[in-house]
Amino acid sequence: MSQVLHEEKLKTRILIIDDEGPIRQVLSESLKDDGFHVLTAPDGPTGLQVLQEFKPHICFLDIWMPKMDGIEVLTQAIPQNPDTQFIMISGHGTIETAVKATKTGAWDFIEKPLSLEKITLTIEHVMKFKAEKDEKQALLNKLRKNIALVGESKSLQKVREQITTVAKTQQTILISGESGSGRELVAQNIHFMSAQASRSIVEVNCATLPQDLIEIELFGIEKGVLPGIDKTRKGKLELIEGGTVIIEEIEEMPQAIQIKLLQYLKTQKFSRVGSVDPINATSRVILTSSTTLSALISSGKVATELAALLQNNEIFVEPLRSRPEDIQSLIFHFSDIIAKQMASFRKTISEQGLKLLVKHPWPGNIRELKNFIERVYILTPSDYVDVHDLRFAGLSDKKDGVPGSHSEISTFRDARAEFEKDYLIKKIQENGGNISKTAEAIGLERSYLHRKIKAYGIEVNI
Structure with a gap:
């Protein structure tokens, strides 16, 4: 066993909730011998209390117990213990029970009599998942630090508050402000504080793309529609499914494409250039502009329906x-x-x-x-x-x-x-x-x- 793995085991807390004393004892001693920190509980109510105090990384939870069965314990425990992985154990489980446990949020389902080999393998999978999750979280924290909004002005504090609010939603946001004022940073902060933080984030700049390529860049194009297009190309909305697309300088986007974008924002469906077949996508869209929404409306550079969607969804970044x-x-x-x-x-x-x-x-x-x-x-x-x-x-x-x-x-x-x-x-x-x-x-x-x-x-x- 490597030193790193041994140290990880010493840090890993495991709780066993089972009404059968011999199982608790054998499993507990085996896991302790393996270097884990282990506690046990004889029933559901006691287990819930230990969960709150012990905060285990892994919980082996028996399904059939007096006082409170394992599914009920699982239902109550998951909201309070989001970082705990629950592994259900049962001597007479059914497929229906296993499916119900998994849907409720269990990591895995193991039948009795317990196989220590299966137990060990399951723990290793959980530990690997936890390590990858921690690594990803550390990377996200580093990214958030690198894109931090620096300053303590009232206007910047307001922007931070708006970011915190909109990051929790899927709303389409317009970030307005002069070039160089930090609009891209605001958009990145929204992404990395949202549920999409682990997904991709891409930019499409309407000011630097030829207008006839903006639609292709966003939605894709079917094979043979234009000369030189010898294969179907996916657009950004499809390529980064579930991520965030930042569309810069929305005022430079032709209104016909704005209307197509609006339909996607309303239905989460779009079609590639040269096709009418709908494609489902859940990518979030953030728009930026060098002028405010009111100025865009006055100049007629934004489609009326799109402007209506953006009302009350604008973050203005003041110039330095x-x-x-x-x-x-x-x-x-x-x-x-x-x-x-x-x-x-x-x-x-x-x-x-x-x-x-x-x-x-x-x-x-x-x-x-x-x-x-x-x-x-x-x-x-x-x-x-x-x-x-x-x-x-x-x-x-x-x-x-x-x-x-x-x-x-x-x-x-x-x-x-x-x-x-x-x-x-x-x-x-x-x-x-x-x-x-x-x-x-x-x-x-x-x-x-x-x-x-x-x-x-x-x-x-x-």
Whole structure:
């Protein structure tokens, strides 16, 4: 027996509920010898009490007992013990009894006289199932952590509450908000908090697909309907049966396809392109848009019936400029991720630097902020990031977010001069204002560097 298996057995709790003392004793001693933690109960009521206190992973439950039979115990126990697997045992069971036990929620049914080989095999199957379930849950927890919504603004707290609510349902949701604001993250959070969490999640972007391919991508197409289609292709709704399909930029979907999508949402049935045969599917659909539902309705970009279905089912993600209190948390979050990816320490951003970052409007929202922090890490060799480093990476301290004098740059010569100035400021700062050290570090003559400093009006504090 491997050390890992032995340790798993020591952790595994088993309860035996049977009115026959000899069976309880023999089975209990055998399982204890095998390394399991075992308790027993002589009847149903006692067994229910032990179940509550012991919280076993596996329960061997006799069907025919006085006071309360095993099926009744099973019916009461399952809702209170979702992590326990029940294995029914009986000396005179019937097929009907076994079927009833299985439908009620039993893992397996074993007839008496008990075979220790069969008992051992059943326990191994349960342990393997539990290990796979725990591994899957750990993966889901890791995924949920990786897609966590970062920030404490009131608007983000509202979004979290909406996610928790809709994840428990099968409702079709519209997530609206500017590009880069985090709509995809919201959709992923809904999926990974829902009953479909262990199923696949895919995206279909209507803005990047040719309109005549959107229908094929979603619903599939029959063989020979179009030139080059030499075999039947399944659409996303069929391929990830039971999962979640995120349809991005719904306003770019032709209304004829919106109507076909609406029929699927109402009936859970659709047909491939070139066919009228209905296909059943249970895949959930989440829609996203860069504009709100009311704006979509006003512009006529969403079918009336689809708009009616989405009423009261919209989650709006505010742009980053409307929730500046989230920016610092996002900066630290992205810094942790990027530092880990680059195998480096997290950089410290100066107080003035943080203020500048928080004041910046971030027209590209969270996506722009993340890309900028990554650029800062690439361009800043030291572990301390100041305003000069942020400007060197391309950040403006202007309130309109336009990158300083870069906006007035019209020629390559001007662009090169602006870059040189920022570069020299950064290098002089790195060398503590020492011109000689700076010149040596960047490979310039000291006199030439002095001329550049004078030409660009760079202030040097020694």
